[in-house]
Amino acid sequence: MIAGQLYRKLDWPLIITWFALVMIGWISVFASVYDEEHAHILDISQRYGMQFIWIITSLIIASFILFVINPKLYNVLAWILYFMSMLLLFAVIFVGVEVNGSKSWFMIGPVRVQPAELAKITTSFALASMMSAYNFRLKRFSSLVKVGLVIVVPMLLIILEKETGSALVFASFLFVLYREGLSGWYLTFGILAILLFVVTLAFSSFTSMILLFVLMVVAKTAFSKRYLHNIVFLAAYLPVLILSPRVGELKFIPWALKDVEWLAVFMTVPLLYFMYKAIREKTRYMKYILLSFFVSTALIFSVQFFFDEVLQDHQRARIENLLGVTEDLQGAGYNVHQSKIAIGSGGFFGKGFLKGTQTKFNFVPEQSTDFIFCTVGEEWGFAGSLVVVGLFVFMLIRILTLAERQKDNFTRIYGYALASVIFMHFFINIGMTIGIMPVIGIPLPFVSYGGSSLWAFTIFLFVFIRLDLERWK
Amino acid sequence: MAFELKKKNILILGILGVALVIVLQLFNLQILDEEYKITASNNAFRYDIRYPARGIIYDRNGKILVGNETAYDIMITPYEVKDLDTADLCAIFGLEIEEVRATLAEYRKYRRRIGYQTLPFVKQISPAQYSVFLEKAYKFQGFSAVSRTIRSYPYNACGNLLGYISEVDTSYIRKNPEYKRGDYVGRTGIEQSYETILRGVKGYNIFLRDVHNKIKSNFAEGKYDKEAVPGKNITASIDAELQQYVESLMVNKVGSVVAIEPSTGEILTLVSSPGLEVSKLATINKHYSEIVNDPYKPMFNRAVMSPYPPGSVFKLVNGLIALQEGVIDTVMTYPCNMGYKVGRGIACHAHPSPTNLTSSIMMSCNAYYANAFRRIIDNPAYPNVTAAFESWKEYVESFGFGLKLGSDLPGEQGGVLPSTKTYDRIHGKNRWKSLSIISLSIGQGEIGTTPLHLANLAATLANRGYFYTPHIIKGAEDTTLNSDFSQRHYTKVDTSNFRKVIHGMYLAVNSEPGSGATARIAAVPGLDICGKTGTAQNPHGKDHSVFICFAPKDNPKVAVAAYIENAGFGATWAAPIASLLVERYLKGKVERTDLEAYVISGNLIQNVPIPKR
Known part of the structure; x- marks a missing residue:
């Protein structure tokens, strides 16, 4: 040409x-x-x-x-x-x-x-x-x-x-x-990390954990294609998780736990079940999902540390301002x-x-x-x-x-x-x-x-x- | 290939997702959210603040204690200042030309930060200066005037009670973000306690600027303007005439006089001497260093902030407790031979012996109360001294001693009341007994009470066993006050026991000459004053003169405590001052003019040691 x-x-x-x-x-x-x-x-x-x-x-x-x-x-x-x-x-x-x-x-x-x-x-x-x-x-x-x-x-x-x-x-x-x-996992996980970081700082680690749980079940649904099964589970169990700290207010409960700790107690049962199924059925995606879940949990709880100890003052101020934590x-x-x-x-x-x-x-x-x-x-x-x-x-x-x-x-x-x-x-x-x-x-x-x-x-x-x-x- | 295409599409979806978020936020900002169109920091609008008039403070009889006068603040919008004749401007307001130049230079330096803001330039100019400014206003571009109200004080009384107002400073704004530069806030006294009622609500007029930063018009024909809401007027419980009278009695004396209406807890008079002169309140900034450097601390409100040993007036409390505990009765007598001779002992003055409850109050016998106090603390009904002492302390606290009464006077102190821990520390645990703390029997030792506490004791006695929290405000326009002020607080002592003690107080004032009664100087025919003197020992100098009383005996109208520093016997100064107050209040005039002249001319301030600075 x-x-x-x-x-x-x-x-x-x-x-x-x-x-x-x-x-x-x-x-x-x-x-x-x-x-x-x-x-x-x-x-x-x-x-x-x-x-x-x-x-x-x-x-x-x-x-x-x-x-x-x-x-x-x-x-x-x-x-x-x-x-x-x-x-x-x-x-x-x-x-x-x-x-x-x-x-x-x-x-x-x-x-x-x-x-x-x-x-x-x-x-x-x-x-x-x-x-x-x-x-x-x-x-x-x-x-x-x-x-x-x-x-x-x-x-x-x-x-x-x-x-x-x-x-x-x-x-x-x-x-x-x-x-x-x-692999798309890197990108997904990067975006997930940013999302959890923001939610943890803007709201609380409690909210962040609930969000993470929901995302886990959504991901599980997408891979397993058992829509009805998972939606029913989520609809039934999500209120339980959200209300879990109220258990501490009941008269006959002697333990005084933080909100997040109550949440952890109530998450343990489905998590153990998921792990059991992942190992028994040898589903690869479930292992990835669970791994992401635990890494993200660690992330959520280290966010506050990172925010307080690693970031510089003006960066902290800008982020807090953006999230509406401070005005x-x-x-x-x-x-x-x-x-x-x-x-x-x-x-x-x-x-x-x-x-x-x-x-x-x-x-x-x-x-x-x-x-x-x-x-x-x-x-x-x-x-x-x-x-x-x-x-x-x-x-x-x-x-x-x-x-x-x-x-x-x-x-x-x-x-x-x-x-x-x-x-x-x-x-x-x-x-x-x-x-x-x-x-x-x-x-x-x-x-x-x-x-x-x-x-x-x-x-x-x-x-x-x-x-x-x-x-x- | 299908796999790769899918990745591209995921990325495109990501781009579209981000674009959608941006568009939604733009939609929110530009279409939905009105806030960004008429916000105060929207620079297209100029907000002219309209300051409300502050509420007026009346006395209980409707006399104005604090009123308002108009003054003007000259404001500057640095950006609009052009061709300024600095010399002329300074001439109008009497300013130093150098200072003004420095200020203007400052504005230039921070012009980016200031932007189009309007800032206060000269504060509180008089209406006369304002009219001169108005004539020449065309010459001063960028300057404008805002009318403000400043405080005026028609009555020369209550300097320490009213407080003053001053402009908020940076640190105050940081703590109270609802205040802006140029706002005034009440400091100390009623102005501080009732700030939220008095201040009113600011308003504003909104003007629109065009691109050339010229004020175009009133925005939306004033639809969004806000009227200023004037502050609410309040009525103080103070009787201005009485307050002024007592302040005149307290000239050249250091101490406090507090009078309370027992049936309501309303404070009729509260004098701390030397106090602030009302004439200095409006321009307190000019006098500030002078006031702060005064060795007698006129800002310090002794009546509520200074804990003193109560002295003999506290015998009344011990007598009441002993009666209530059943460890004494009205017929029991104790001998007194110039004092109580056990242990280190307590000296007493010469008076007929032995004494019973009534005559011990009348003659203020120390030995009687040393005995009575030991019977309270060594009471076999309690397992040990500590328990008995704790019980005694509960009684004393039920009178409000050692606690803040919860009045509406800023800076009120709780005084001092010893605890078992105090004595454990001094003497060692279980190493102290009634004799170790015998000073408490006559209101000395580790106890500190404010004059307000003592006036409250007088009111409690007048009410035969209960008090209302003393307060200085009677009411405010359409606002309900602290309902706690209408609540009776009962002591742990029965009314019948109060009657027995009050009999002694009556006799202390109204006995025949030669009976040994300590407060006969306070007697006023027909007023049936009941009182108790005190002479508080003071390691730093001459004794303090103390007196509490109420009158009349039946249906009391007024309860008073007078505490005069370094003035000697209670009967010498405190009792005359308190009784003159009662006479003036109940009769409207004073017939004992000789006593009045004696009190007014008395100069006791020289007895007061000046604390080394």
């Missing part, structure tokens, strides 16, 4: 989605720092003028990636790029400039560059390169360790820069591993409260372009970067927010769909890595502005102000779009 025909196969839906998000970002940055004395959107003394420059340069970079660079190079240079970026991550700890308490930025003239942004791309290259090799088997333990190292090394370096939020993004590569053959509208909860007011005051259709009052004048901190979604929510309302959420969902599904169509494993794995990172940013960033995630300072891809972030995500995406063309050759 000759070059001209090849480029007709460019994936325009992705490119248009990218362009739409970038434009929404530009308008929002304009609205969030709008100042009548500098009313022109191209005034480069203001952030919106600068953002225009970032957008133009991004277009140039995107064209460069599409038309100039040989896509075969990415696989070839993957490891060199990976090690170079690790070197940068390491160097920035010593020579970086400090911004908001984290030392993660290089200052190159007037431009600030965050190597962590770059590392997301190079790590994706490295993962794709490693896992697409012929002799690679993820089921092998040594392979799993290697893959783990590739992910964990940049994470640790970024944590050393005190940029915990970005480090968290690397956890999303777990989705890639899942797609490439890692501190001046301190840790200030940003989120202001952000929720801004978004909530938007209503269905929003207040209109430049009519937002909450996102002006710095009520919401970081409003053109991390909290850019506030401006969308306030000025364009629920309708506008739906458009942004919709564009991201469309982009993510499109990337996954394209990735599955690849003949080349490298491109598929890279596509999954790209989707995972964008997903994580999308979820955490929007989640924090509407108060369902703790405040973790990472930008909204393509939308937030900032050259470093926009360039990095544009490169990340357009490399994939270029790689996608290769399947037509």
Whole structure:
């Protein structure tokens, strides 16, 4: 296929989605720092003028990636790029400039560059390169360790820069591993752990244990396919468990136990029965379920310890605030409260372009970067927010769909890595502005102000779009 | 292949699930939840606070003890301040220009934190200054005025009872988040005890800002505005005239006088001297260091906070207990030859001997009570001294001694009452007997009672065996007060025994000259005062002068305790002061003008040792 025909196969839906998000970002940055004395959107003394420059340069970079660079190079240079970026991550700890308490930025003239942004791309290259090799088997333990190292090394370096939020993004590569053959148990258990952590802190270990029991029976039902049997059991026994602490109030009961201890007493009988059946009938899934149950129980009771002893004060404050355990509208909860007011005051259709009052004048901190979604929510309302959420969902599904169509494993794995990172940013960033995630300072891809972030995500995406063309050759 | 497709679809389901959660929360915030549209921290709204007038405090006869005056607070919205003529502003309010510049610099420094908030700038300016400000207001962008009420005190009395109000500070707000910067709160006295009734509820007007931060209009035509609800007025049980009179008697004396209406427990007068001058309450901050540095501690409400040895007035309690326990009767007599000579002994003064119950009260014989007390503690009906002592203690506690009475006076103390443990510690377990603790028989030793306790004892005697918890508030507008105040508290002694003791108290005041009665100076013809003197020994200086009484004997209207520090015999100062109070209250005027002049001119403050700082 000759070059001209090849480029007709460019994936325009992705490119248009990218362009739409970038434009929404530009308008929002304009609205969030709008100042009548500098009313022109191209005034480069203001952030919106600068953002225009970032957008133009991004277009140039995107064209460069599409038309100039040989896509075969990415696989070839993957490891060199990976090690170079690790070197940068390491160097920035010593020579970086400090911004908001984290030392993660290089200052190159007037431009600030965050190597962590770059590392997301190079790590994706490295993962794709490693896992697409012929002799690679993820089921092998040594392979799993290697893959783990590739992910964990940049994470640790970024944590050393005190940029915990970005480090968290690397956890999303777990989705890639899942797609490439890692057992779903890991993912399920990870999500279960987070769920139990939240429930334990927000409510109590009692509630958490009840939830765990219900989940166990649901899982059992799904595997055994004996629906009626299990539903009847759950319906009958759940009230017993919930009311179990009331037994202690009965006159003739001499023991004074805590609520959780009564619960444990009443759980013992069905658990022993499940164990007996699992051993007798040699059902593998039941063993997994029971194992998960006991590990989770241990988790629930170590959560408080972890929370009190391991987490730092400000992290604890943010999580407690998020879960509604404490309400501190001046301190840790200030940003989120202001952000929720801004978004909530938007209503269905929003207040209109430049009519937002909450996102002006710095009520919401970081409003053109991390909290850019506030401006969308306030000025364009629920309708506008739906458009942004919709564009991201469309982009993510499109990337996954394209990735599955690849003949080349490298491109598929890279596509999954790209989707995972964008997903994580999308979820955490929007989640924090509407108060369902703790405040973790990472930008909204393509939308937030900032050259470093926009360039990095544009490169990340357009490399994939270029790689996608290769399947037509 | 099917397996791989399935994994992709699971991931897509995950993405859709997360998107759904986000959309639901957006729906909740933007469509369902009204709170985020009209919340106080919504920056599009400016909330102008309307402060309620604080409740007025009346005395029992409807005289205003604490009223309100209008003053203004000048508020500043730092963001809106433009082209400020600082010198002119300072001239109006009499401020130091340097200080104002420093404050403004502070606002600039914290401008992000302050945002569009409006903060208090100058507090409590007079209506005259306010009118000058109004004329020039157009020159001061970003400044506005809020009307506040400040307290006024038309009656020069009750400085220690009323308390004062002051602006809440940061630590107070942290503990009581319902208060905001600029709010006032009652401190000490009635202002503190009845804060929730007096304060009222703040209101606000909501104004809408546009994008340019200009105030556009009253939001939704005032639909969401809230009127301020004024605080409720309350009526104190204090008789302002009487209080003022007693305060004038207590000039240049250290001590307390408490008068209670026995039939209700209402406190008619409660003086702690030296006390706070009412004129200083409104501007207490200016006088604060002066007050705190005063060696006589005018803020310290001796009447409820200072435990003193009760002295001989406590004999009444021991007499009642002995009667109730059946260890003495009215005909038994004990000899007294200048004191009780067993053990270390207790000295007594010269008086006819022997004495029975009545004459022992009348003449305040120490020997009689040493004997009576030993019979209580060594009572063979109890297995040992400890048990007998515990029983004695229960009796004493039934009078309220050693316990907080539960009045509505902030800072009320319970006083001191020894326990068997106290004596085990001093003497060793089972190593003490009635003779070791004989000082208690005459109200000395390890016992401490506040003047309020003693007034309550007088009221209990007046009621022949029960008391109402003393309290200072009669009622409040549409609010029911603590129902505990209408509850009778019975002592463990029968009414018949009270009558026997009261006979002695009557004779102590109303006997013939030469009878040896100790309180004849307190007698007022026609008032039938029953009283008991006390002279409390004081290791730090001259004895304290103590007197309790009630009057008239039948259907008593008033019960009084007077405790004058370092003033000598009970009959010399405490009895005249208490009896003048009774005379003034029951007759409305004082006929014994010589006695009155003697009391007013008496300067006893010089006897009081100043504690070294």
